[in-house]
Amino acid sequence: MKKEDFLFEPSINTRDDVYELISWWKKDKVRNAKVMVIGAGALGNEVLKNLALLNIGNILIVDYDTIEFSNLSRSLLFRENDANNNALKCSIAAERVKDLNPEVKVMSLNADINNGIGLGVFRRMDAIIGCLDNRLARLSINRACYKLRKPWIDGAIENLAGQSTVYVPGKSCYECDLTEREKKMIRRAQACMNVANRSIVRGRIPTTPISASIIGAIQAQEALKIIHNYDEKSKEAYFETLKSKIFRYEGKTIDIGVYELEDIKEDCDSHYYYDEIIEANELSHNTTVGELIEWAQKTFNESEPEIPLQQQFIYELIQDKSENRISVRLPESKVREYIETNNLRTDFNEEVYLKGYHYLTIDFPFKELTLKEVGIAPLEIILIEIEGAKKYVELTGDSNYLNFK
């Protein structure tokens, strides 16, 4: 072939030049997009692979798990050595995404979505993708996204089957779709989460790389649509989306369908909106409780502001058999680890009772502790209750916390 034969080829200098041949593709929108992928298991691996190849500019990976040998059969980003090293899923996934496409920026957070990710992180994302294996984590994402009126893309797989949905606050809701039995299972998981074994919370569902790649691809595709955000009036493109719909795939029988979700219910704990968020540059997760209370007193001219905590702050553990009391300063999510490390359960039947605070008030005795130490995540949006009103205050001083590389 002569050199001239290539003259009419488009010039391909960056990886996404080729996508510009797609009429509706907006390179800048894709390159500037921030997408959060929650869960880096089988589904997460597939979603991340697609996002990396699509040149999605900024990818945030959230997971708290380590890589086990059993993950290798369904996770193209992980290697045997990662399992041998007990490496963190989020860090290895970030490394491999960067390896797949050095043009994208990545950040990983080794955190539990139920209490470790501030709402301000959600707020800064263009698309939020749940790649989870348990209902409690899905419920946490649903509630966070409702508060901010942001859609989120759910995916679930089992065996050769899978499904994906885009929940849109005000129109569709993960919590509304739950059955009473499922809600009961979530409550049990919630009770177990902090003091018992995490494996109770985690599902044990047999999955395949086939359903993971099909559903992961659908989720990445929906993220691409949300990033472009074309509506019916747009001349460039109009997409049918999975907003308030469910895509179902059953590989055994090759049944594929898209169905409308049921309408939302009236009485549901997820339907709670944080409108009018106050950005407080002077507050961060390193602010002390005392400073926060003073700030609220001054800002809202209120002598007794009350700040409800998402998770209890524990100051005492009581062993039931010996009635031995141990002083601690821990958010509830760290108690389980503390009990295990210090062998506080002398035998299997030993119960350890927790004493703690649900609110930060002027009477809170540990005002020298930082917000991080009482269990408030960086970039959190804190609810402050003052006489007859609720204020939503972001720890905007944590803005540098999001750092894609």
Ligand SMILES: [Zn+2]
């Ligand atoms: Zn609902």
